[in-house]
Amino acid sequence: MDTVKLNNGVEIPQLGFGVFQVTDLKQCKQAVLDAINSGYRLIDTAAAYQNETAVGEAIKESGVDRKDLFITSKLWVSDMNYERAKKGIETSLNNLGLDYLDMYLLHQPYGDTNGAWRALTEAYKAGKIRAIGVSNFYADQLKDLELSSEVKPVVNQIEVNPWYQQKQEVAFNQGEDVKVEAWAPFAEGKHDVFTNETIAEIGKKYNKSNGQVMLRWLLQRGIIVIPKSVHQQRMIENFDVFDFKLSDDEMKTMATLDKNESQFFDHRDPTTIEQIFGSSLAQLK
Known part of the structure; x- marks a missing residue:
């Protein structure tokens, strides 16, 4: 398994x-x-x-040594202030049945993120969390948090897939020594990504599926990636991406697929924010 080193020295599996x-x-x-x-x-x-809780039960039953696992959870908007964040961290630890988390993220850039970040920083210094980061933060939001805190985020988990490649955001984060972690790497299958002919043509050369080509493309961009499946055979397939490498030309071909649009929603659209996060934000007033 390939790993990457975060800006605080902690190593995280790249897949x-x-x-x-x-x-x-x-x-x-x-x-x-x-x-x-x-x-x-x-x-x-x-x-x-x-x-x-289900994740925690699986961890316990797996029999794998805790130190060999890297467990991440995230704080939701309803807990996005200092006091609630402190409780949120403890709730996640209790739910998971763990003494510490390997990484904990602010899930969205809404609410009192600076207050919540202070709680994460305290937990990090206390050894309850090995690394702290953010999710869905745009470049300016990330920079604001960096400038107002003594601890830099190690990761920014954002949407990255062939249809929404986020080239500028990825470059900015990586330039700040903040690792990008891709959610929805397969765009949930939208626009027939699993049968796309351009991706399939690349896969034929290596006897790999479209999904495997997409994961390899992300890994070669230096991005951490967390695909999801409830089917073990697909999990095994997704994991089998370390025995081939895309050429520079193939990476350029993948870059041509960019539609430069989120496949889900715009985190900066006020209506979307109100619809998706409004009830949580109301609790903070």
């Missing part, structure tokens, strides 16, 4: 397993067990996913 939208707790537990048995060591969950 992990995500559990977003796996809301059936029995299914989630089995999926995490299958992923760990398939070789994954980075597991990504979040308070908002409401499956931390």
Whole structure:
């Protein structure tokens, strides 16, 4: 398994397993067990996913030494201030049944992010979290947090896939020594990405699927990636991406697929923010 070093010296597997939208707790537990048995060591969950307990049960039953796993969770908007964040961290630790988290992220750039970041920083210094970062932060939001804090985020988890390649955002984050971690690396199959002929043509050369080519492309951009599947055979396929490398020309070909548009929603659209996060923000007033 390839690893990358975060800006605080902690090493993280570059390929992990995500559990977003796996809301059936029995299914989630089995999926995490299958992923760990398939070789994954980075597991990504979040308070908002409401499956931390299932992830924790799978970790316990896996039999894998805790130090060999890298467990990430995230703080939701409803807890985005100093006092709530302190409680949110403890809740995640309790749900997961862990003494410490390897990484904890601010899930969205809304609410009192500076106050919440102060709570994460304290937990980091206390050894409850090995690394702290953010998710869905644009360049200016990341820079603002950096300038107002003594601890720099190690990761920014953002949407990156062939249709939304985020070239400028990726370059900015990497220039700040903040690792990019891609959510929705397959764009949830939108625009027939799994059968796209351009990607398939590249895959034929290496006897790889479209999904494997996409993961390899992200890895070669220096991006951490956390694909999700509840099917073990697909997990194994997704993990089998370290025995080939795309050429410079193939990387350029992949770059031509960029539609430069989110496949989900605009984090800066006021209506979207109100619709998706409004109820959580109201609790902070």
